[in-house]
Amino acid sequence: MAMAQPKYAEQPRINNPRRARTATHTRIVKHHRARYEGIVRVGAVLGIVLVGLLAYVMLISNITSTNYALDRAQHQRALLQEQTAHLDERLASMRSDDRLASIAAKLGMRQPLTFAVVQLPSEARPSRFPVLDSIASLFGAAAPRPQTR
Numbered sequence: 001m002a003m004a005q006p007k008y009a010e011q012p013r014i015n016n017p018r019r020a021r022t023a024t025h026t027r028i029v030k031h032h033r034a035r036y037e038g039i040v041r042v043g044a045v046l047g048i049v050l051v052g053l054l055a056y057v058m059l060i061s062n063i064t065s066t067n068y069a070l071d072r073a074q075h076q077r078a079l080l081q082e083q084t085a086h087l088d089e090r091l092a093s094m095r096s097d098d099r100l101a102s103i104a105a106k107l108g109m110r111q112p113l114t115f116a117v118v119q120l121p122s123e124a125r126p127s128r129f130p131v132l133d134s135i136a137s138l139f140g141a142a143a144p145r146p147q148t149r
Contacts, residue, residue, distance in 0.1 A: 093099065104110075
């Protein structure tokens with residue numbers, strides 16, 4: 001007796017060839033993407049690390065520039081305080097009674113022996129625009145004060 005050779009069962013024929021092409025294409029794309037999946041993951045991790053590192057460097061540089069600006073402002077403040085102190089001293093020396101007395105002596109001024117009192121006339125000067133003054137008083141504006149010299 002001869003041994004019976006196994007018959008390979010023929011696979012049923014696919015009725016829709018588009019379905020077979022789609023399945024083949026899907027399998028090819030899946031294997032193609034699987035090849036690069038590791039590279040994409042490593043790239044994503046490196047990208048995230050790089051973004052974090054850049055953010056850190058930017059923050060440190062911002063802090064450093066702020067520290068330099070603060071130092072510059074403190075130095076300028078110290079200079080201005082020193083200049084103000086010098087100007088205050090100069091102002092005090094300009095206002096000193098001894099200096100003013102020496103300038104008055106050079107100009108020929110002396111202490112008065114009698115004091116004079118000047119009285120101004122009590123009549124108010126007439127307004128140049130009485131109509132405008134009356135309109136302004138309707139809106140609550142104060143009446144103009146007479147000018148004195």
